[in-house]
Amino acid sequence: MLSKRIIPCLDVKDGRTVKGVNFVDLKDAGDPVELAWQYAQQGADELVFLDITATHERRGTTIEMVKAVARQLNIPFTIGGGITSVADAEALLNSGADKISINSAAVRNPQLIEDLAKAFGVQFVVLAVDTKLVNGRNMVHLNGGRLITELETEDWILKAESLGAGEILLTSMDHDGTKNGFDCSLLDKVARSINIPVIASGGAGTMAHFTDVFLQTGVDAALAASVFHFGEIPIPDLKEELKKHNIPVRS
Amino acid sequence: MIGIVNYGAGNIFSLTAALERLDIPFGMVNTAAELDLYTHIIIPGVGHAGTAMNKLLHTGLVAPIKALTKPVLGICVGMQLLTQHSEEGDADLMNIVPIKTRLFNKDQGIKIPHMGWNNIEHQNNSLFEGVENGTQFYFVHSYFIEYNATFDIATANYGMPFSAAVKKDNFYGVQFHPEKSGIAGERLLKNFSNLKQ
Numbered sequence: 001m002l003s004k005r006i007i008p009c010l011d012v013k014d015g016r017t018v019k020g021v022n023f024v025d026l027k028d029a030g031d032p033v034e035l036a037w038q039y040a041q042q043g044a045d046e047l048v049f050l051d052i053t054a055t056h057e058r059r060g061t062t063i064e065m066v067k068a069v070a071r072q073l074n075i076p077f078t079i080g081g082g083i084t085s086v087a088d089a090e091a092l093l094n095s096g097a098d099k100i101s102i103n104s105a106a107v108r109n110p111q112l113i114e115d116l117a118k119a120f121g122v123q124f125v126v127l128a129v130d131t132k133l134v135n136g137r138n139m140v141h142l143n144g145g146r147l148i149t150e151l152e153t154e155d156w157i158l159k160a161e162s163l164g165a166g167e168i169l170l171t172s173m174d175h176d177g178t179k180n181g182f183d184c185s186l187l188d189k190v191a192r193s194i195n196i197p198v199i200a201s202g203g204a205g206t207m208a209h210f211t212d213v214f215l216q217t218g219v220d221a222a223l224a225a226s227v228f229h230f231g232e233i234p235i236p237d238l239k240e241e242l243k244k245h246n247i248p249v250r251s
Numbered sequence: 252m253i254g255i256v257n258y259g260a261g262n263i264f265s266l267t268a269a270l271e272r273l274d275i276p277f278g279m280v281n282t283a284a285e286l287d288l289y290t291h292i293i294i295p296g297v298g299h300a301g302t303a304m305n306k307l308l309h310t311g312l313v314a315p316i317k318a319l320t321k322p323v324l325g326i327c328v329g330m331q332l333l334t335q336h337s338e339e340g341d342a343d344l345m346n347i348v349p350i351k352t353r354l355f356n357k358d359q360g361i362k363i364p365h366m367g368w369n370n371i372e373h374q375n376n377s378l379f380e381g382v383e384n385g386t387q388f389y390f391v392h393s394y395f396i397e398y399n400a401t402f403d404i405a406t407a408n409y410g411m412p413f414s415a416a417v418k419k420d421n422f423y424g425v426q427f428h429p430e431k432s433g434i435a436g437e438r439l440l441k442n443f444s445n446l447k448q
Contacts, residue, residue, distance in 0.1 A: 002409060003368040003387055040433070045368055071268045076389060076431045096264035098391075098431065121298050123364045123391045166364060195362050220367065250368040250387040 003250045004214050004242065005045040005221035006235060007199060008228040010035060012051045012081070014058060015065040033068045039228070040075050042235040045250055047073070048101065048169070048223060051081030059088065063095050070096020078126055084112070086119050093120060101126040101169060104142045107149055107156075110163055117164025122196070127165040129157060131186065132173040138186055145173035154190060161194045168194065169223065171201040179205025182213040182222070191218035199223050207233055207241045214247045253277040253444060254289030256316070258306045260328060261297025269430035273437055275444045283315040290321055291444060296328030300352060300394060301340020303328045313345055322446040323422045327392060330417070330424030339394050348419045350399045359410035364393040371415040371427075373405035378416065378423055380442050386435045388415065388427035396426060 010017050016030040036047055049069070051062050059082070066079055079092050080101030089100045106113050106127055116125045130141045131153040138153035157168055170190055172183035182203045191198040197220035200213045204224035210233075213222050227233040239249045253270065255263060257279040270277045277293075280286055294316070296303050307313055316323065325333045332344050337352035344352070355363050368387040373379040388407075395413040398406060405416035407426070416425045423443065429436035 001370065002365070003370075005367055067264070070265055071271070074269065074272070074431065074433050074437060076391075076428075094262050094264060096262070096268060098265070123366060123393075167366065195357055196364075197362055197366055220362070 001248045002220075003045065003248045005199075006043075006210070006238060006249070007046045007048055007221050007223040008039050008044050008235075009048040009050060009201070009223050009225045011225070012049050012062070012065065013053045015061040018052070032065055033072050036069050036073050036077070039235070040073055043239055043250065044075065044228075044235055046075060046221070047077040049077060049079045050101075051079065053081075059091070063091055066092055066095040066097050080126070080128055084109075086112075086115050089116055089120065089124070093124065099124050099126050099167070101128045103128040103130065106160065107140060107142060107151065110159065113160055113163040113165050117166070122164050122166035125165050126167045126169055126199075127157070127160045128169040128171065129153060129160075130171050130173050141173055145176075153186070154193065157190055157194060161196055165196065167197045167199065169199040169201055172203060175203030176201070178203055179227070181205065181209040182217075184213055184216045187213065187219050188217035191220075197221065204233075207238050210238060211242060211245050211247065214242065215245060252289050253291045253293055254280040254286060256280045256292060256294045256307075256310075256312060256329075258303075258310045258312065260303040260306050261295060263295050265428075266293070266295055266326070266430045269437060269440060273441055273444075275440065280312070281310070283312060286312070286315055286319065290448065291446065292316070292319060292321065292323045293443075294323065294325040294329035294332060296326065296330075296332060298328060299339055300328050300331045300337040300344065301342035304332060304337075304342050304344050307332060307345075317345060317347055320421055321448050322443065324443050325422070325424040326430075327426060327428060330426055331394060331396065333417070333419075333422055333424045334396055337394060347422050348402050348417055348424065350402060350414075350417070351397050352394050353397055354394050355410060361410040364391055365395070365409045366391045368432075369407050369409060369415075369427075371405045371407045373416065374403070376404040376416075376418060377446060378418070378425075378439060378442050379405060381438050382435050388425075388429070388432040388436060390415075390427045392426060396424070
Protein backbone atom coordinates (compact mmCIF):
# COMPACT_ATOMS: atom_id res chain seq x y z
CA MET A 1 0.00 0.00 0.00
CA LEU A 2 1.21 3.50 -0.83
CA SER A 3 2.43 5.29 2.30
CA LYS A 4 1.31 8.75 3.37
CA ARG A 5 4.35 11.02 3.16
CA ILE A 6 5.77 13.36 5.82
CA ILE A 7 7.68 16.26 4.29
CA PRO A 8 9.79 18.81 6.18
CA CYS A 9 10.12 22.10 4.32
CA LEU A 10 13.39 24.05 4.49
CA ASP A 11 13.75 27.71 3.57
CA VAL A 12 16.96 28.50 1.78
CA LYS A 13 18.71 31.82 1.23
CA ASP A 14 21.96 32.10 -0.72
CA GLY A 15 22.47 28.35 -0.49
CA ARG A 16 22.01 28.30 3.30
CA THR A 17 19.03 27.10 5.29
CA VAL A 18 17.37 29.84 7.30
CA LYS A 19 14.74 30.07 10.05
CA GLY A 20 15.77 28.81 13.40
CA VAL A 21 16.48 25.15 13.40
CA ASN A 22 16.96 23.56 16.74
CA PHE A 23 18.44 20.09 16.50
CA VAL A 24 20.61 19.19 19.41
CA ASP A 25 23.22 17.31 17.44
CA LEU A 26 23.44 19.66 14.49
CA LYS A 27 26.85 21.22 13.99
CA ASP A 28 25.71 23.83 11.49
CA ALA A 29 21.99 24.56 11.31
CA GLY A 30 22.55 26.60 8.16
CA ASP A 31 24.09 23.75 6.21
CA PRO A 32 21.36 22.35 3.95
CA VAL A 33 23.29 19.14 3.37
CA GLU A 34 23.68 18.27 7.04
CA LEU A 35 20.11 19.26 7.82
CA ALA A 36 18.73 17.22 4.92
CA TRP A 37 20.77 14.22 5.94
CA GLN A 38 19.48 14.50 9.52
CA TYR A 39 15.89 14.55 8.30
CA ALA A 40 16.49 11.51 6.13
CA GLN A 41 17.94 9.69 9.15
CA GLN A 42 14.85 10.62 11.18
CA GLY A 43 12.58 9.03 8.59
CA ALA A 44 11.37 12.00 6.54
CA ASP A 45 9.92 10.63 3.30
CA GLU A 46 10.83 13.57 1.14
CA LEU A 47 12.13 17.14 1.52
CA VAL A 48 11.12 20.45 0.02
CA PHE A 49 13.65 23.28 -0.29
CA LEU A 50 12.17 26.70 -0.86
CA ASP A 51 14.65 29.23 -2.19
CA ILE A 52 13.19 32.40 -0.69
CA THR A 53 15.47 34.88 -2.39
CA ALA A 54 15.93 33.18 -5.70
CA THR A 55 17.05 35.59 -8.38
CA HIS A 56 18.63 35.02 -11.72
CA GLU A 57 22.04 36.15 -10.49
CA ARG A 58 22.02 33.76 -7.56
CA ARG A 59 20.85 30.73 -9.59
CA GLY A 60 24.38 29.33 -9.54
CA THR A 61 24.46 29.21 -5.73
CA THR A 62 21.18 27.30 -5.67
CA ILE A 63 22.42 24.81 -8.25
CA GLU A 64 25.57 24.13 -6.22
CA MET A 65 23.39 23.57 -3.14
CA VAL A 66 21.10 21.18 -5.02
CA LYS A 67 24.12 19.19 -6.20
CA ALA A 68 25.55 19.04 -2.69
CA VAL A 69 22.22 17.83 -1.30
CA ALA A 70 21.74 15.26 -4.07
CA ARG A 71 25.21 13.82 -3.44
CA GLN A 72 24.36 13.02 0.17
CA LEU A 73 20.60 12.46 0.29
CA ASN A 74 19.05 9.05 -0.35
CA ILE A 75 15.44 10.24 -0.42
CA PRO A 76 13.67 12.42 -3.00
CA PHE A 77 13.57 16.20 -2.80
CA THR A 78 11.84 19.12 -4.46
CA ILE A 79 13.28 22.56 -5.04
CA GLY A 80 11.13 25.66 -5.48
CA GLY A 81 11.59 29.40 -5.78
CA GLY A 82 12.34 31.59 -8.74
CA ILE A 83 11.85 28.98 -11.47
CA THR A 84 10.40 30.74 -14.48
CA SER A 85 11.59 28.74 -17.47
CA VAL A 86 12.25 25.26 -18.80
CA ALA A 87 15.97 26.10 -18.75
CA ASP A 88 15.86 26.95 -15.01
CA ALA A 89 14.13 23.63 -14.33
CA GLU A 90 16.48 21.62 -16.50
CA ALA A 91 19.53 22.93 -14.65
CA LEU A 92 17.97 21.81 -11.36
CA LEU A 93 16.97 18.40 -12.73
CA ASN A 94 20.50 17.82 -14.00
CA SER A 95 21.82 18.76 -10.57
CA GLY A 96 19.86 15.94 -8.95
CA ALA A 97 16.52 17.53 -7.94
CA ASP A 98 13.65 15.04 -8.23
CA LYS A 99 10.94 17.64 -8.66
CA ILE A 100 10.63 21.38 -9.01
CA SER A 101 7.90 23.48 -7.52
CA ILE A 102 6.48 26.49 -9.30
CA ASN A 103 4.04 29.06 -7.98
CA SER A 104 3.77 32.67 -9.20
CA ALA A 105 5.52 31.97 -12.51
CA ALA A 106 2.74 29.48 -13.33
CA VAL A 107 0.02 31.98 -12.41
CA ARG A 108 1.60 34.59 -14.68
CA ASN A 109 2.27 32.06 -17.44
CA PRO A 110 0.18 28.86 -17.18
CA GLN A 111 1.84 27.57 -20.37
CA LEU A 112 4.95 26.99 -18.22
CA ILE A 113 3.22 24.02 -16.56
CA GLU A 114 2.58 22.40 -19.93
CA ASP A 115 6.09 23.14 -21.19
CA LEU A 116 7.69 21.63 -18.09
CA ALA A 117 5.46 18.54 -18.18
CA LYS A 118 6.24 17.95 -21.85
CA ALA A 119 9.96 18.41 -21.33
CA PHE A 120 10.43 16.35 -18.16
CA GLY A 121 7.19 14.46 -17.41
CA VAL A 122 4.33 15.38 -15.09
CA GLN A 123 6.03 13.67 -12.12
CA PHE A 124 8.63 16.46 -12.14
CA VAL A 125 6.16 19.36 -11.86
CA VAL A 126 4.78 20.35 -8.47
CA LEU A 127 2.39 23.29 -8.49
CA ALA A 128 2.49 25.23 -5.23
CA VAL A 129 -0.70 27.15 -4.49
CA ASP A 130 -1.10 29.67 -1.66
CA THR A 131 -4.75 30.13 -0.84
CA LYS A 132 -6.64 32.55 1.39
CA LEU A 133 -10.33 32.95 2.12
CA VAL A 134 -11.71 36.25 0.82
CA ASN A 135 -15.42 36.98 1.22
CA GLY A 136 -16.14 33.29 1.55
CA ARG A 137 -14.16 32.33 -1.55
CA ASN A 138 -10.78 30.58 -1.66
CA MET A 139 -8.56 32.78 -3.79
CA VAL A 140 -5.04 32.13 -5.07
CA HIS A 141 -2.50 34.53 -3.57
CA LEU A 142 1.09 35.36 -4.48
CA ASN A 143 4.05 36.82 -2.60
CA GLY A 144 3.43 34.83 0.57
CA GLY A 145 -0.23 35.82 0.73
CA ARG A 146 0.25 39.54 0.20
CA LEU A 147 -0.97 39.71 -3.38
CA ILE A 148 -4.42 38.47 -4.33
CA THR A 149 -5.07 37.14 -7.85
CA GLU A 150 -8.33 36.77 -9.76
CA LEU A 151 -8.07 33.00 -9.65
CA GLU A 152 -10.33 30.86 -7.48
CA THR A 153 -8.18 28.18 -5.88
CA GLU A 154 -10.18 25.14 -6.92
CA ASP A 155 -10.53 26.35 -10.54
CA TRP A 156 -6.81 27.07 -10.78
CA ILE A 157 -5.89 23.62 -9.46
CA LEU A 158 -8.21 21.88 -11.94
CA LYS A 159 -6.69 23.90 -14.77
CA ALA A 160 -3.15 23.13 -13.57
CA GLU A 161 -3.92 19.41 -13.53
CA SER A 162 -5.20 19.55 -17.10
CA LEU A 163 -2.03 21.44 -18.16
CA GLY A 164 0.24 18.76 -16.71
CA ALA A 165 0.94 19.46 -13.04
CA GLY A 166 1.94 16.18 -11.39
CA GLU A 167 1.30 17.15 -7.80
CA ILE A 168 -0.32 20.03 -5.86
CA LEU A 169 1.28 21.62 -2.80
CA LEU A 170 -1.62 23.50 -1.24
CA THR A 171 -0.85 25.99 1.54
CA SER A 172 -3.65 27.66 3.41
CA MET A 173 -2.41 31.15 4.29
CA ASP A 174 -5.24 31.41 6.84
CA HIS A 175 -3.90 28.39 8.69
CA ASP A 176 -0.17 28.86 8.05
CA GLY A 177 1.68 29.83 11.23
CA THR A 178 -1.37 29.37 13.48
CA LYS A 179 -0.50 25.82 14.60
CA ASN A 180 -4.26 25.21 14.78
CA GLY A 181 -4.36 22.40 12.24
CA PHE A 182 -4.62 21.98 8.48
CA ASP A 183 -7.54 23.32 6.42
CA CYS A 184 -9.13 19.89 6.19
CA SER A 185 -12.34 20.90 4.45
CA LEU A 186 -10.61 22.65 1.52
CA LEU A 187 -7.90 19.97 1.29
CA ASP A 188 -10.49 17.23 1.08
CA LYS A 189 -12.48 19.04 -1.60
CA VAL A 190 -9.34 19.56 -3.67
CA ALA A 191 -7.98 16.03 -3.17
CA ARG A 192 -11.29 14.56 -4.32
CA SER A 193 -11.61 16.80 -7.36
CA ILE A 194 -8.29 15.84 -8.99
CA ASN A 195 -6.43 12.67 -9.89
CA ILE A 196 -2.92 13.75 -8.89
CA PRO A 197 -1.36 13.72 -5.40
CA VAL A 198 -1.97 16.59 -2.98
CA ILE A 199 0.45 17.78 -0.28
CA ALA A 200 -1.26 19.50 2.66
CA SER A 201 0.51 22.54 4.06
CA GLY A 202 -0.18 25.24 6.61
CA GLY A 203 -1.29 24.93 10.22
CA ALA A 204 0.51 21.88 11.62
CA GLY A 205 0.97 22.28 15.38
CA THR A 206 0.47 18.85 16.92
CA MET A 207 0.67 15.21 15.92
CA ALA A 208 -3.14 15.08 16.05
CA HIS A 209 -3.25 17.62 13.21
CA PHE A 210 -1.40 15.15 10.99
CA THR A 211 -3.71 12.32 12.02
CA ASP A 212 -6.71 14.53 11.27
CA VAL A 213 -5.53 15.56 7.82
CA PHE A 214 -4.89 11.95 6.79
CA LEU A 215 -8.08 10.56 8.30
CA GLN A 216 -10.40 13.37 7.22
CA THR A 217 -9.08 14.14 3.75
CA GLY A 218 -7.75 12.35 0.70
CA VAL A 219 -4.34 14.07 0.75
CA ASP A 220 -1.22 12.03 0.04
CA ALA A 221 1.34 13.95 2.07
CA ALA A 222 1.64 16.57 4.78
CA LEU A 223 4.28 19.28 4.88
CA ALA A 224 5.44 21.37 7.82
CA ALA A 225 8.42 23.48 8.82
CA SER A 226 8.72 24.85 12.35
CA VAL A 227 7.24 21.89 14.25
CA PHE A 228 9.98 19.73 12.73
CA HIS A 229 12.80 22.29 12.85
CA PHE A 230 12.31 23.04 16.54
CA GLY A 231 11.99 19.38 17.41
CA GLU A 232 8.43 19.92 18.68
CA ILE A 233 7.34 16.89 16.69
CA PRO A 234 10.07 14.29 16.18
CA ILE A 235 9.37 12.45 12.94
CA PRO A 236 9.79 8.93 14.41
CA ASP A 237 7.17 9.76 17.08
CA LEU A 238 4.85 11.16 14.43
CA LYS A 239 5.15 7.99 12.34
CA GLU A 240 4.34 5.85 15.40
CA GLU A 241 1.28 7.99 16.14
CA LEU A 242 0.04 7.71 12.54
CA LYS A 243 0.54 3.94 12.63
CA LYS A 244 -1.64 3.71 15.74
CA HIS A 245 -4.44 5.17 13.63
CA ASN A 246 -3.80 2.65 10.86
CA ILE A 247 -2.48 5.33 8.53
CA PRO A 248 0.06 3.67 6.20
CA VAL A 249 3.51 5.20 6.72
CA ARG A 250 7.05 4.21 5.83
CA SER A 251 8.84 2.58 8.70
CA MET B 252 32.94 -2.04 -12.05
CA ILE B 253 29.53 -0.84 -13.15
CA GLY B 254 28.92 0.61 -16.60
CA ILE B 255 25.99 3.01 -16.90
CA VAL B 256 24.38 3.07 -20.33
CA ASN B 257 24.50 6.72 -21.36
CA TYR B 258 21.73 7.23 -23.91
CA GLY B 259 20.29 10.56 -22.78
CA ALA B 260 17.07 9.38 -21.14
CA GLY B 261 16.82 11.34 -17.94
CA ASN B 262 19.25 12.60 -15.40
CA ILE B 263 21.69 10.20 -13.76
CA PHE B 264 23.12 12.56 -11.15
CA SER B 265 21.31 10.83 -8.28
CA LEU B 266 22.33 7.36 -9.45
CA THR B 267 26.01 8.22 -9.75
CA ALA B 268 25.82 10.05 -6.40
CA ALA B 269 24.43 6.90 -4.76
CA LEU B 270 27.19 4.74 -6.28
CA GLU B 271 29.80 7.23 -5.05
CA ARG B 272 28.34 7.12 -1.51
CA LEU B 273 28.56 3.33 -1.64
CA ASP B 274 32.12 3.35 -3.00
CA ILE B 275 30.99 1.37 -6.02
CA PRO B 276 33.18 2.32 -9.00
CA PHE B 277 31.39 3.11 -12.26
CA GLY B 278 31.88 4.51 -15.72
CA MET B 279 29.80 5.45 -18.74
CA VAL B 280 28.89 3.25 -21.68
CA ASN B 281 28.49 5.13 -24.97
CA THR B 282 29.49 2.46 -27.46
CA ALA B 283 29.18 -1.32 -27.83
CA ALA B 284 32.94 -1.69 -27.24
CA GLU B 285 32.59 0.05 -23.88
CA LEU B 286 30.16 -2.61 -22.68
CA ASP B 287 33.20 -4.92 -22.44
CA LEU B 288 34.95 -2.61 -19.96
CA TYR B 289 32.55 -3.39 -17.11
CA THR B 290 31.44 -6.40 -15.07
CA HIS B 291 27.93 -5.07 -14.45
CA ILE B 292 25.68 -2.82 -16.53
CA ILE B 293 22.94 -0.42 -15.39
CA ILE B 294 20.33 0.94 -17.80
CA PRO B 295 18.80 4.03 -16.15
CA GLY B 296 15.81 5.88 -17.52
CA VAL B 297 13.23 8.51 -16.70
CA GLY B 298 10.44 9.83 -18.88
CA HIS B 299 8.64 8.41 -21.88
CA ALA B 300 9.36 4.74 -22.68
CA GLY B 301 8.83 5.15 -26.44
CA THR B 302 11.17 8.13 -26.57
CA ALA B 303 13.73 6.32 -24.42
CA MET B 304 13.63 3.30 -26.76
CA ASN B 305 14.20 5.54 -29.77
CA LYS B 306 17.21 7.09 -28.06
CA LEU B 307 18.59 3.66 -27.18
CA LEU B 308 18.08 2.45 -30.76
CA HIS B 309 19.95 5.52 -31.96
CA THR B 310 23.03 4.51 -29.93
CA GLY B 311 23.18 1.12 -31.66
CA LEU B 312 23.44 -0.56 -28.25
CA VAL B 313 20.25 -2.66 -28.37
CA ALA B 314 21.70 -5.79 -30.03
CA PRO B 315 24.94 -5.73 -27.96
CA ILE B 316 22.91 -5.32 -24.74
CA LYS B 317 20.65 -8.23 -25.65
CA ALA B 318 23.73 -10.41 -26.20
CA LEU B 319 25.20 -9.65 -22.75
CA THR B 320 25.72 -12.47 -20.27
CA LYS B 321 26.94 -10.28 -17.38
CA PRO B 322 24.46 -8.89 -14.82
CA VAL B 323 22.31 -6.06 -16.22
CA LEU B 324 19.97 -3.90 -14.12
CA GLY B 325 17.27 -1.72 -15.67
CA ILE B 326 15.91 1.02 -13.39
CA CYS B 327 12.41 2.51 -13.85
CA VAL B 328 12.05 3.19 -17.60
CA GLY B 329 15.31 1.24 -18.00
CA MET B 330 13.41 -1.75 -16.58
CA GLN B 331 10.48 -1.17 -18.90
CA LEU B 332 12.87 -1.20 -21.89
CA LEU B 333 13.65 -4.84 -21.06
CA THR B 334 10.01 -5.79 -21.76
CA GLN B 335 8.35 -6.60 -25.04
CA HIS B 336 6.06 -3.59 -25.47
CA SER B 337 4.83 -0.46 -23.70
CA GLU B 338 1.42 1.14 -23.97
CA GLU B 339 3.31 4.42 -23.63
CA GLY B 340 3.66 5.50 -27.26
CA ASP B 341 2.59 1.96 -28.35
CA ALA B 342 6.30 1.18 -28.45
CA ASP B 343 8.05 -2.09 -29.22
CA LEU B 344 10.89 -2.47 -26.71
CA MET B 345 13.93 -4.75 -26.36
CA ASN B 346 11.85 -7.87 -25.63
CA ILE B 347 14.41 -9.42 -23.33
CA VAL B 348 11.68 -10.24 -20.82
CA PRO B 349 8.58 -11.26 -22.81
CA ILE B 350 5.98 -9.31 -20.80
CA LYS B 351 4.20 -6.00 -21.27
CA THR B 352 4.36 -2.50 -19.80
CA ARG B 353 0.87 -1.08 -19.25
CA LEU B 354 -0.80 2.13 -18.08
CA PHE B 355 -2.32 2.23 -14.60
CA ASN B 356 -6.10 2.39 -14.69
CA LYS B 357 -7.47 5.43 -12.85
CA ASP B 358 -10.93 3.84 -12.81
CA GLN B 359 -9.59 1.75 -9.95
CA GLY B 360 -9.68 4.85 -7.78
CA ILE B 361 -5.92 5.41 -7.82
CA LYS B 362 -3.98 8.58 -8.55
CA ILE B 363 -1.57 8.62 -11.46
CA PRO B 364 1.43 8.80 -11.36
CA HIS B 365 2.03 6.20 -8.67
CA MET B 366 4.34 8.42 -6.63
CA GLY B 367 5.81 7.75 -3.23
CA TRP B 368 6.84 4.90 -0.96
CA ASN B 369 5.19 1.54 -1.46
CA ASN B 370 6.00 -1.79 0.15
CA ILE B 371 7.18 -4.79 -1.83
CA GLU B 372 7.07 -8.56 -1.29
CA HIS B 373 10.17 -10.18 -2.74
CA GLN B 374 11.03 -13.80 -3.56
CA ASN B 375 14.41 -13.89 -1.79
CA ASN B 376 16.41 -13.26 -4.92
CA SER B 377 20.04 -12.25 -4.17
CA LEU B 378 19.20 -8.75 -5.39
CA PHE B 379 17.11 -8.34 -2.24
CA GLU B 380 19.54 -9.96 0.18
CA GLY B 381 19.30 -8.26 3.57
CA VAL B 382 16.10 -6.42 2.60
CA GLU B 383 13.15 -7.33 4.78
CA ASN B 384 9.93 -8.31 3.09
CA GLY B 385 7.41 -5.47 3.29
CA THR B 386 10.14 -2.79 3.00
CA GLN B 387 9.06 0.39 1.21
CA PHE B 388 10.81 1.67 -1.90
CA TYR B 389 10.35 4.96 -3.75
CA PHE B 390 8.29 4.75 -6.96
CA VAL B 391 7.46 7.40 -9.57
CA HIS B 392 5.72 6.02 -12.65
CA SER B 393 2.46 5.95 -14.59
CA TYR B 394 3.14 2.72 -16.48
CA PHE B 395 3.78 -0.63 -14.81
CA ILE B 396 5.06 -4.07 -15.69
CA GLU B 397 2.36 -6.70 -15.60
CA TYR B 398 2.74 -9.38 -12.98
CA ASN B 399 4.07 -12.63 -14.42
CA ALA B 400 5.01 -15.40 -11.99
CA THR B 401 7.82 -16.65 -14.23
CA PHE B 402 9.79 -13.39 -14.16
CA ASP B 403 8.56 -11.64 -11.02
CA ILE B 404 11.07 -11.37 -8.16
CA ALA B 405 9.23 -8.66 -6.21
CA THR B 406 5.62 -7.54 -6.26
CA ALA B 407 3.96 -4.28 -5.24
CA ASN B 408 0.31 -3.35 -5.16
CA TYR B 409 -1.30 -0.23 -6.59
CA GLY B 410 -4.90 -0.85 -7.51
CA MET B 411 -3.64 -4.29 -8.60
CA PRO B 412 -0.47 -6.33 -8.11
CA PHE B 413 2.36 -5.45 -10.49
CA SER B 414 6.03 -6.37 -10.77
CA ALA B 415 8.30 -4.12 -8.71
CA ALA B 416 11.24 -6.24 -9.87
CA VAL B 417 11.76 -8.85 -12.58
CA LYS B 418 14.54 -11.20 -13.59
CA LYS B 419 15.29 -13.29 -16.66
CA ASP B 420 18.68 -14.99 -16.72
CA ASN B 421 21.27 -12.23 -16.15
CA PHE B 422 18.78 -9.40 -16.75
CA TYR B 423 17.21 -7.65 -13.75
CA GLY B 424 14.79 -4.76 -13.62
CA VAL B 425 13.41 -2.64 -10.78
CA GLN B 426 10.50 -0.23 -11.19
CA PHE B 427 11.37 1.80 -8.09
CA HIS B 428 14.36 4.11 -7.73
CA PRO B 429 16.96 2.38 -5.53
CA GLU B 430 19.04 5.59 -5.54
CA LYS B 431 16.14 7.39 -3.81
CA SER B 432 14.91 4.55 -1.61
CA GLY B 433 16.87 5.18 1.56
CA ILE B 434 19.03 2.48 3.10
CA ALA B 435 17.09 -0.37 1.46
CA GLY B 436 17.74 1.10 -1.99
CA GLU B 437 21.44 1.47 -1.27
CA ARG B 438 21.54 -2.15 -0.12
CA LEU B 439 19.96 -3.24 -3.40
CA LEU B 440 22.57 -1.35 -5.46
CA LYS B 441 25.31 -2.93 -3.37
CA ASN B 442 23.73 -6.38 -3.87
CA PHE B 443 23.62 -5.82 -7.62
CA SER B 444 27.28 -4.85 -7.71
CA ASN B 445 28.07 -8.09 -5.85
CA LEU B 446 26.15 -10.40 -8.23
CA LYS B 447 28.35 -13.07 -9.74
CA GLN B 448 28.87 -13.12 -13.47
